[in-house]
Amino acid sequence: MFQIELFIPELYLLTLIGGLFVLTVGPQSWWRFLRYLPLAAGVGIGVAALSFQFSGLMFYGAYQVDALSQFFKLAIFLGLAVTCLNAMNQPTLSEEKRPDYFLFLCLSALGLMLLSSAVELVTIFLALELASYSLYALIPLRSKEPAAAEAGIKYILFGAVVTALAMYGLSYILGVHHTTYLAELVTKTWSWSETPAALIGIALFLGALFYKLALFPLHFWCPDVYEGASNETAAFVATLPKLGAVVVLVRMSSLLDPSMEVTMLLAVLAAVSMTFGNLSALVQSDLKRLLGYSSVSHAGYVMLGIVAGTPAGLSAAAFYAVVYLLMNLACFWVICRLSTDGRNLKLDDLNGLYQRSPGLALVLAVSAFALVGLPPTAGFMGKLFLLNSAWMEGYHWLVIIAVLNSAIAIYYYLNLVRHAYTREAPTDVPAETLAVPNPGLLWGGLLAAAVLWLGVAPATLFSFAQLAGASAGSVFP
Amino acid sequence: MTESGFPVLSALIFFPLLAAVGLFFLRDERTVRLYTLVVGLIEMGLAAPLFRFDLSTANFQFVEIMPWVPAWNMNYHVGVDGISILMIFLTVLLLPLCVLCSWSYIGKRVKEFHFCLLLMIGACVGIFSALDFVLFYIFWEAMLIPMFLLIAVWGGPNKRYASLKFFIYTLAGSTLFLAAIVAFFVHTGTFSIPELMTHEYAFNFQFWTFLAMALAFAIKVPMFPFHTWLPAAHVEAPTAGSVLLASILLKMGTYGFLRFCLPLTPAASEYFAPLMITISIVSILYGGVIALGQKDMKKLIAYSSVAHMGFVTLGIFVFTMRGVEGAIMQMINHGITTGALFMLVGAIYERSHSREIADNMGLGKYLPAYMFFFGLFAIASFGFPGTNGFVSEALVLIGVFEANYLLGALTIPGVMLAAAYMLRLGLKLAWGQPSQAANWKDLNAREWVYLAPLAVLVLYLGLMPTLALKTINPSVVHLLNQYETRKALHLESSLQPEPPAQVFQLPATRGTDQ
Numbered sequence: 008m009f010q011i012e013l014f015i016p017e018l019y020l021l022t023l024i025g026g027l028f029v030l031t032v033g034p035q036s037w038w039r040f041l042r043y044l045p046l047a048a049g050v051g052i053g054v055a056a057l058s059f060q061f062s063g064l065m066f067y068g069a070y071q072v073d074a075l076s077q078f079f080k081l082a083i084f085l086g087l088a089v090t091c092l093n094a095m096n097q098p099t100l101s102e103e104k105r106p107d108y109f110l111f112l113c114l115s116a117l118g119l120m121l122l123s124s125a126v127e128l129v130t131i132f133l134a135l136e137l138a139s140y141s142l143y144a145l146i147p148l149r150s151k152e153p154a155a156a157e158a159g160i161k162y163i164l165f166g167a168v169v170t171a172l173a174m175y176g177l178s179y180i181l182g183v184h185h186t187t188y189l190a191e192l193v194t195k196t197w198s199w200s201e202t203p204a205a206l207i208g209i210a211l212f213l214g215a216l217f218y219k220l221a222l223f224p225l226h227f228w229c230p231d232v233y234e235g236a237s238n239e240t241a242a243f244v245a246t247l248p249k250l251g252a253v254v255v256l257v258r259m260s261s262l263l264d265p266s267m268e269v270t271m272l273l274a275v276l277a278a279v280s281m282t283f284g285n286l287s288a289l290v291q292s293d294l295k296r297l298l299g300y301s302s303v304s305h306a307g308y309v310m311l312g313i314v315a316g317t318p319a320g321l322s323a324a325a326f327y328a329v330v331y332l333l334m335n336l337a338c339f340w341v342i343c344r345l346s347t348d349g350r351n352l353k354l355d356d357l358n359g360l361y362q363r364s365p366g367l368a369l370v371l372a373v374s375a376f377a378l379v380g381l382p383p384t385a386g387f388m389g390k391l392f393l394l395n396s397a398w399m400e401g402y403h404w405l406v407i408i409a410v411l412n413s414a415i416a417i418y419y420y421l422n423l424v425r426h427a428y429t430r431e432a433p434t435d436v437p438a439e440t441l442a443v444p445n446p447g448l449l450w451g452g453l454l455a456a457a458v459l460w461l462g463v464a465p466a467t468l469f470s471f472a473q474l475a476g477a478s479a480g481s482v483f484p
Numbered sequence: 485m486t487e488s489g490f491p492v493l494s495a496l497i498f499f500p501l502l503a504a505v506g507l508f509f510l511r512d513e514r515t516v517r518l519y520t521l522v523v524g525l526i527e528m529g530l531a532a533p534l535f536r537f538d539l540s541t542a543n544f545q546f547v548e549i550m551p552w553v554p555a556w557n558m559n560y561h562v563g564v565d566g567i568s569i570l571m572i573f574l575t576v577l578l579l580p581l582c583v584l585c586s587w588s589y590i591g592k593r594v595k596e597f598h599f600c601l602l603l604m605i606g607a608c609v610g611i612f613s614a615l616d617f618v619l620f621y622i623f624w625e626a627m628l629i630p631m632f633l634l635i636a637v638w639g640g641p642n643k644r645y646a647s648l649k650f651f652i653y654t655l656a657g658s659t660l661f662l663a664a665i666v667a668f669f670v671h672t673g674t675f676s677i678p679e680l681m682t683h684e685y686a687f688n689f690q691f692w693t694f695l696a697m698a699l700a701f702a703i704k705v706p707m708f709p710f711h712t713w714l715p716a717a718h719v720e721a722p723t724a725g726s727v728l729l730a731s732i733l734l735k736m737g738t739y740g741f742l743r744f745c746l747p748l749t750p751a752a753s754e755y756f757a758p759l760m761i762t763i764s765i766v767s768i769l770y771g772g773v774i775a776l777g778q779k780d781m782k783k784l785i786a787y788s789s790v791a792h793m794g795f796v797t798l799g800i801f802v803f804t805m806r807g808v809e810g811a812i813m814q815m816i817n818h819g820i821t822t823g824a825l826f827m828l829v830g831a832i833y834e835r836s837h838s839r840e841i842a843d844n845m846g847l848g849k850y851l852p853a854y855m856f857f858f859g860l861f862a863i864a865s866f867g868f869p870g871t872n873g874f875v876s877e878a879l880v881l882i883g884v885f886e887a888n889y890l891l892g893a894l895t896i897p898g899v900m901l902a903a904a905y906m907l908r909l910g911l912k913l914a915w916g917q918p919s920q921a922a923n924w925k926d927l928n929a930r931e932w933v934y935l936a937p938l939a940v941l942v943l944y945l946g947l948m949p950t951l952a953l954k955t956i957n958p959s960v961v962h963l964l965n966q967y968e969t970r971k972a973l974h975l976e977s978s979l980q981p982e983p984p985a986q987v988f989q990l991p992a993t994r995g996t997d998q
């Protein structure tokens with residue numbers, strides 16, 4: 008039964024998309040309305056917050072609205088608002104493509120939003136594809152940059168392969184268990200000895216999500232795509248699709264729980280992902296590649312909560328996903344503000360940032376320390392919740408690997424701060440080209456403040472995450 | 485809230501943090517310095533209620549507790565006992581002194597420098613008053629950031645290397661400490677330190693958690709062979725950074741041993757005591773020998789810190805009353821004397837622009853006041869009777885001899901080495917061939933103001949240590965009693981690990997069924 012109140016956030020976003028579509032086909036004079044897009048997405052946060060109270064099933068039980076989905080819809084609107092704001096003045100985007108760019112951004116966000124409510128494998132698959140197709144179009148939109156086309160092709164090709172694998176896995180699951188509804192799949196057997204094909208199927212299907220999350224071994228696209236895409240697009244790709252992947256993983260944790268074979272596999276992937284991502288990030292000099300590899304390691308961290316599989320673990324994963332969104336966006340915010348001509352920044356480009364723009368340097372420092380997981384930032388709190396939940400379930404070795412990985416990560420994140428604060432700006436460049444304009448510093452500051460605030464007082468967001476975690480394993484009959 | 489209603493510890497933690505924000509609105513450098521000085525003096529005033537500390541009990545006092553993250557049973561929980569209150573006094577006292585000793589030393593980014601200073605002090609008070617494990621860890625790590633910046637931005641020529649080494653070393657050490665915290669929580673269902681002290685832990689659990697915590701603490705102390713970050717950090721740090729590093733940061737490691745290792749992991753502490761004692765003695769001797777050969781004043785004092793802190797860990801791990809009391813006194817005394825010595829090095833550096841001993845000789849004739857203070861702090865540093873250093877070193881040595889004669893005999897050369905390197909330094913500075921000392925002015929009023937209180941403390945604690953000892957005594961008695969009882973209990977019964985506590989509370993409004 009279609010209950011319109013359950014669909015309010017999606018409808019609101021659909022309306023926005025409709026508006027953007029009109030702009031793409033309308034005269035150029037209408038494009039001035041684009042500047043209100045971040046505000047409209049910001050209103051979406053309120054809309055999602057207001058619809059937090061609703062819960063129910065729709066579309067023949069394939070679409071579930073509950074605390075988990077509403078929590079993530081709110082986070083998606085938040086991320087969308089910030090990425091739209093960030094992408095408003097994109098130096099590498101040709102003028103005639105601007106409305107299309109934002110149309111695709113919003114379409115991808117809609118896909119992710121649908122993903123957060125999908126409780127049926129085909130619906131999950133379709134939502135995932137909707138989120139991905141828009142990105143396939145967005146990534147190459149970086150004018151005069153051959154790497155952008157390469158990144159786009161890479162993302163599409165690998166994405167297509169992973170899609171095929173997911174479909175293949177879905178067919179296995181359907182073949183063995185004769186259903187694609189999570190509510191029914193929960194009741195089935197998931198063990199290597201009894202239903203090996205179903206287990207292979209779920210592993211392949213999860214592969215699609217791991218691809219989005221950039222979890223080892225499906226991470227390879229990540230640094231290349233970040234590097235090739237424009238800074239603003241990379242900021243989107245690095246944050247929102249991760250939220251989508253986490254929400255589905257949290258949702259599917261009820262399937263993973265009964266089968267130790269799968270959770271152990273996930274735990275091993277988490278450990279390898281953390282270690283591989285961090286070690287690779289150590290040697291990067293391109294900022295976006297560095298963040299790309301760091302996101303591989305963060306995918307591993309999030310898996311700690313999924314592997315734990317308990318309400319505590321799932322809430323921790325939900326909390327960390329939102330925290331990661333904020334701290335990564337803050338970091339990308341600085342990169343986008345610094346790269347006024349849209350080029351890729353190297354570590355040395357941060358030299359003397361403190362003198363050129365103390366505000367941006369501070370935002371960068373806060374986000375870098377948060378990404379390390381250093382107190383008193385939200386990154387620390389998120390990591391602590393994840394470690395607690397994994398240790399509770401007896402994954403001591405995984406927790407030890409996670410904390411040791413934090414030690415590795417210190418080096419490259421601290422490098423960002425070192426370059427910004429302790430190195431002098433190059434002397435052979437004219438002073439006027441060094442001065443960093445500070446437009447939108449306020450928003451970067453707000454992101455940094457949020458990261459700090461959630462580190463000091465995480466209880467409110469965590470109680471929401473707790474609601475989400477509690478409803479995660481539950482699938483309405 | 486406290487009994488009196490005034491949250492004195494929270495005020496001490498958060499006032500400097502809030503005051504740090506106020507710095508952003510100031511422009512003039514002189515105003516910034518004056519403002520921070522006034523903040524320091526107010527902070528000292530705010531500490532005044534702590535004088536109502538009840539000396540007769542080992543309980544935590546001035547306790548404040550309020551829920552923080554209820555789902556994980558985390559609380560904002562602070563309080564002090566006899567071990568931590570003296571460290572808080574020292575921390576609070578150092579803020580205005582650090583502002584004064586940096587008055588003309590720091591010439592660039594003055595506002596940011598004082599910002600870091602205020603953050604440091606707030607975090608350090610937080611460390612010594614936290615009674616929640618997570619809160620402790622937050623302050624423990626948070627103070628790294630301002631310290632890193634103090635070295636990295638205002639440090640000497642090799643500041644980048646030194647700051648990075650300091651940060652990575654100490655943070656890497658603490659990561660396993662975090663795993664230990666998680667383990668304790670999952671084992672007991674609480675982060676409350678007083679509550680954790682009431683639980684019993686199986687030896688295997690104690691073994692691993694002790695190792696994880698001890699690594700973090702040993703790096704912070706620093707104990708041989710984890711000390712290599714210290715000379716680099718000290719030499720490169722600005723004067724105030726060196727002072728805070730020596731006086732407070734190093735104490736966090738030994739405080740950790742006292743606060744966590746002995747009460748929480750008594751059996752493992754006993755098990756590892758021979759190792760810890762060996763490392764402590766090696767630290768004392770190694771630090772002394774290396775200090776003897778230094779040409780750089782700061783390096784010399786840095787290596788002497790390795791030796792002095794060796795006394796602290798030695799006193800802790802002999803588990804005798806006098807040993808532990810001496811260790812705590814040594815924490816305070818080292819904070820006072822070494823802090824003062826670094827200030828003196830900073831003062832002479834402002835005149836000669838060199839920290840080489842050879843460039844700063846012949847001060848006895850031209851800078852008598854300077855040499856007076858230097859002489860006083862130097863003899864206090866090697867434990868001359870009548871100074872504070874004597875009280876603590878004597879107590880530690882008595883404690884060590886009480887435990888084992890051989891250990892005492894092995895430690896004695898360390899005391900002699902301390903006398904040797906300090907006297908060598910003092911003699912060269914006072915009567916060495918003057919280089920340019922004739923052109924320098926003796927201590928000015930500002931320098932007198934920041935050195936005099938420390939000199940008074942050196943003599944006060946040296947001549948009348950009773951009040952300080954009375955303050956720490958009940959806590960030490962309690963600590964050792966608790967340690968002995970639980971150790972005995974552990975030996976009698978081999979404890980099994982408790983089942984993991986179900987601490988995670990599901991929200992009452994769980995919307996759906998599974």
